[in-house]
Amino acid sequence: MKLTVLGTGDTVGTPKIGCDCEVCKAALARGLERLRSTYLIEVEGHHILIDTSPDLRKQLLLAGSPKIDAVLWTHAHYDHIAGYNEFYRIQKYPPGYAAKGVMDDVAKYFHFVDFKKYPQTPYVPFELFGIKFTFVEVNHPGMYTCGVIIENNGKKIGITSDTNDVLSDRTVAAFENCDIMFIDALMNPTIHIGKHMNYAEAIAFADRVKPKEFHLVHMSHNIPLDWKYVCHDGFSVEI
Numbered sequence: 335m336k337l338t339v340l341g342t343g344d345t346v347g348t349p350k351i352g353c354d355c356e357v358c359k360a361a362l363a364r365g366l367e368r369l370r371s372t373y374l375i376e377v378e379g380h381h382i383l384i385d386t387s388p389d390l391r392k393q394l395l396l397a398g399s400p401k402i403d404a405v406l407w408t409h410a411h412y413d414h415i416a417g418y419n420e421f422y423r424i425q426k427y428p429p430g431y432a433a434k435g436v437m438d439d440v441a442k443y444f445h446f447v448d449f450k451k452y453p454q455t456p457y458v459p460f461e462l463f464g465i466k467f468t469f470v471e472v473n474h475p476g477m478y479t480c481g482v483i484i485e486n487n488g489k490k491i492g493i494t495s496d497t498n499d500v501l502s503d504r505t506v507a508a509f510e511n512c513d514i515m516f517i518d519a520l521m522n523p524t525i526h527i528g529k530h531m532n533y534a535e536a537i538a539f540a541d542r543v544k545p546k547e548f549h550l551v552h553m554s555h556n557i558p559l560d561w562k563y564v565c566h567d568g569f570s571v572e573i
């Protein structure tokens with residue numbers, strides 16, 4: 335299977351509207367964007383999304399307009415779900431998979447959409463098209479949120495989703511020994527925000543759970559484009 339990061343930005347995106355900071359100016363000059371959080375998984379002709387950002391229309395066009403067979407949601411913040419309505423008049427709304435609490439929040443937000451809901455129990459794996467997924471509870475104060483573990487061919491990818499670094503032992507254990515990790519790193523190391531990790535905290539977390547490789551995502555315009563470990567939209571991995 336192949337996983338592509340379709341968006342590495344925070345809820346605001348980079349460039350930020352109306353901002354003339356060095357990072358936003360550099361992004362504009364280089365034609366680079368950090369769109370909001372969506373991951374695309376391709377497996378034997380099937381396509382699965384993790385989160386459906388407000389940039390989903392553009393992200394699907396850039397990815398070659400795949401037909402989406404299933405959607406997983408990590409939590410119900412705007413930047414992770416709002417794009418689900420982009421399926422309107424494009425294709426049948428794909429079935430949704432999320433931890434029960436997340437599914438309830440998403441269903442409330444999309445009360446006007448009729449779609450199949452498959453609520454899941456955190457830490458209990460489920461399978462889609464031969465890929466094993468497991469939701470694990472993370473710590474994103476103010477919103478119930480889960481990270482995702484993806485397993486295929488004896489390899490493991492971990493996605494923290496939005497979280498700070500105060501995680502339960504069970505979740506830390508689930509993230510241990512990933513082959514590849516994508517870790518929330520909202521701010522540069524000078525700024526600490528309780529709802530997310532910053533760049534330094536994300537690197538320290540990687541050092542704790544020891545993935546073979548890791549990439550930082552969900553970054554604000556506050557993090558320069560060329561810092562080490564910074565992931566870019568369109569980056570993909572295969573396991």
Ligand SMILES: [Zn+2]
Pocket residue numbers: 344345371411413414496552
């Ligand atoms: Zn977010």
Ligand SMILES: [Zn+2]
Pocket residue numbers: 349350353354355356357358359555556
């Ligand atoms: Zn800026």
Ligand SMILES: [Zn+2]
Pocket residue numbers: 409411474477496
């Ligand atoms: Zn969030």
